[in-house]
Amino acid sequence: MKQLLSGNEAIFQGAIRAGATYFAGYPITPSSEILQQAAALAEENPGFRFLQAEDEIAAAIGIISASLAGAKSFTATSGPGFSLMQEALGWGHAVEAPCVFVNSMRVGPSTGMPTQPAQSDLLQIKGGSAGDYYPIAFYPNSVEESFRLTVTAFNAAEESLSPVILLVDALLSHLYEMADLDAIEVAVVPRTKDPLGRSQRLFTGTAHDRMGNVKTNDPEAYRDWLNDLKERHLQAADKYPLYEYIPRKDSETLLIAFGITSRIISSLKERFSIFRPIRIFPVLEKELQEITRPYRHIIVVEGNDGQYASWTECAIHRKVMRVPCLGGGFKFQWIQSQIEERLKEGK
Amino acid sequence: MIDRSYKELLKLGRFPHTWCPGCGIGAVLKNVAMAMKELGWNNQNTSVVSGIGCSGRMAGYMNLDAVHTPHGRALTAAEAIKTVRPDLNVVVLSGDGDLGAIGGNHLLHTSRRNPDITVFCNDNEIYGLTGGQAGPTTPKGTKTVTSPRGEHYQPLRLNRILTTQAPYFYARTTVYHLNHFKTCIREALLWKGFSFVDIISDCIELNGRRLGFKTAHQMFKWFEERFHIAEGVRDHLKDDELGIAKKEVEAEVKVEVEVEQIPEVQIEGLKLFALEELKQFDGTEGRPIYIGYKGKVYDISASPLFQGEKRMRCHIAGKDLTRDIEIAPHGEELLFKFPVVGRLKE
Numbered sequence: 001m002k003q004l005l006s007g008n009e010a011i012f013q014g015a016i017r018a019g020a021t022y023f024a025g026y027p028i029t030p031s032s033e034i035l036q037q038a039a040a041l042a043e044e045n046p047g048f049r050f051l052q053a054e055d056e057i058a059a060a061i062g063i064i065s066a067s068l069a070g071a072k073s074f075t076a077t078s079g080p081g082f083s084l085m086q087e088a089l090g091w092g093h094a095v096e097a098p099c100v101f102v103n104s105m106r107v108g109p110s111t112g113m114p115t116q117p118a119q120s121d122l123l124q125i126k127g128g129s130a131g132d133y134y135p136i137a138f139y140p141n142s143v144e145e146s147f148r149l150t151v152t153a154f155n156a157a158e159e160s161l162s163p164v165i166l167l168v169d170a171l172l173s174h175l176y177e178m179a180d181l182d183a184i185e186v187a188v189v190p191r192t193k194d195p196l197g198r199s200q201r202l203f204t205g206t207a208h209d210r211m212g213n214v215k216t217n218d219p220e221a222y223r224d225w226l227n228d229l230k231e232r233h234l235q236a237a238d239k240y241p242l243y244e245y246i247p248r249k250d251s252e253t254l255l256i257a258f259g260i261t262s263r264i265i266s267s268l269k270e271r272f273s274i275f276r277p278i279r280i281f282p283v284l285e286k287e288l289q290e291i292t293r294p295y296r297h298i299i300v301v302e303g304n305d306g307q308y309a310s311w312t313e314c315a316i317h318r319k320v321m322r323v324p325c326l327g328g329g330f331k332f333q334w335i336q337s338q339i340e341e342r343l344k345e346g347k
Numbered sequence: 348m349i350d351r352s353y354k355e356l357l358k359l360g361r362f363p364h365t366w367c368p369g370c371g372i373g374a375v376l377k378n379v380a381m382a383m384k385e386l387g388w389n390n391q392n393t394s395v396v397s398g399i400g401c402s403g404r405m406a407g408y409m410n411l412d413a414v415h416t417p418h419g420r421a422l423t424a425a426e427a428i429k430t431v432r433p434d435l436n437v438v439v440l441s442g443d444g445d446l447g448a449i450g451g452n453h454l455l456h457t458s459r460r461n462p463d464i465t466v467f468c469n470d471n472e473i474y475g476l477t478g479g480q481a482g483p484t485t486p487k488g489t490k491t492v493t494s495p496r497g498e499h500y501q502p503l504r505l506n507r508i509l510t511t512q513a514p515y516f517y518a519r520t521t522v523y524h525l526n527h528f529k530t531c532i533r534e535a536l537l538w539k540g541f542s543f544v545d546i547i548s549d550c551i552e553l554n555g556r557r558l559g560f561k562t563a564h565q566m567f568k569w570f571e572e573r574f575h576i577a578e579g580v581r582d583h584l585k586d587d588e589l590g591i592a593k594k595e596v597e598a599e600v601k602v603e604v605e606v607e608q609i610p611e612v613q614i615e616g617l618k619l620f621a622l623e624e625l626k627q628f629d630g631t632e633g634r635p636i637y638i639g640y641k642g643k644v645y646d647i648s649a650s651p652l653f654q655g656e657k658r659m660r661c662h663i664a665g666k667d668l669t670r671d672i673e674i675a676p677h678g679e680e681l682l683f684k685f686p687v688v689g690r691l692k693e
Contacts, residue, residue, distance in 0.1 A: 204415035
């Protein structure tokens, strides 16, 4: 049955479809609706557990611990809350706990402009916690896709044994669209990791070898451990090389945009080719290299000051042009005029 | 012969452990393991959680599924594990800095939510692992590396914080008062709900020596001077008492609310109004103000809100207001003080 659903509702439904049984969160606009739905479900269904934590730190630690205890778990937050969750995100990678973080982004830094939409937490997925880690992150641009990608995120988490991040635009969180979720068929990867209370394992954020023995001054063991993690994450990510490419034969310009900006500029497909990365991290290097090759100009349109543009430059070893839509200003006419200006100036 | 079977619960293969000679943590680990063994807790029904610090390393030496969390987050992790797996016994082994300072917010809120977990706090009144900085429980005036002229502030009083709301279980003991120590551990493990054992412990290397103690034993003697055991179960402990303060859930005092009897009015003999007729009685031209509610017609001319007016803010006179009052913020009781003058035609 077709229903009018918001992005937040679709995300929650997706999590339930993927088999999530634990939610911990802290209220923050624009993600609070997910928290509210979880609270309502927990009242009805004792199999679903819910914690309204005292802060985002506790929420994030809660879902990782719940995951170790055997539940598929997730949380939802926005930029400032995601900053607090960084500690747990690093820990989640170290203890190999599959779970999903939903980040419905708003303008930053800090409290920013509550609650204007932005796409500015890209660097935060990768660079917020201490040390090296290789998270997987997806980025939907419609209500239906946010449902699909939530399930995909849970699957990728099970395969990579790590936290996976779903980035959403604040606009999409509150955008209502018609969607028929029951008709969508999705494959669900079941939990394979053994829950707590079975043996003598140690789940620790301290560097450890494969047996769980703490190794704090053994570079060799650390390298083995980290390379293991990295390889597993990249392998899991390779299963989801998700992107959308709308080529236009006579165009010399490729527009790169994701999330809500890709929808705002979608009418420009009559003039330009458009590339939309869906797996936002790890960056789709191979695909970007291949697709961008024939184009003279590459313009990245995004709701931040060039975060994805710099990743693209690293991936394709070329300069790209940037159209940063800052401060929640996603106006089509403005974006169009900026693109024209860039093309005229040639930089 | 001494029962040494508790050693099954320890990862002896990882010994020698990381703690300094004379440290109190070893005693905590050993006695907790002994109590668990006595109660038949093992790796199939128990999980331990610890935070960061010297005491945070305890979980790693337990022969159980152990979770070693980031600094201060042990309580949150334990609560989540207990929520998902109520069949597991969850024990937290951590320290005063971890639980009281960086995890202070989690201590407040986890104890408020009262999950069935047991917390053993190795309270050595110092940050040991990082080199002897003043912690949240360091007594006022103590010289440490971050308070070279003596700590300026009063210490955190965990006994006061944790005994504000029933149910609670707070025990204070020391590693020196061994029998008392064992009793507290056992009682805490058996307590249904959030139980907290504040174990006063010694850190000879990074705290004791600066205070002038030469050996751990001198510190134990100092504990004996500072504290005495309070007999019996108390509601609260004084700052120099060792003992158990516990309280079950307070029985909810039922406040008898007087239910106002809704006056039964005989309406059989009263006049029948059709909705059309009712419309005339809207207060204009000196007519009374009538409204309909659940089949009855009330004369609300005396209402100050309708005085001489055809309508007040939300309600219109001369109408059936049954639906209006259902969604109104006030209840129907406002109407019952007005006289019933008739009944509505179906």
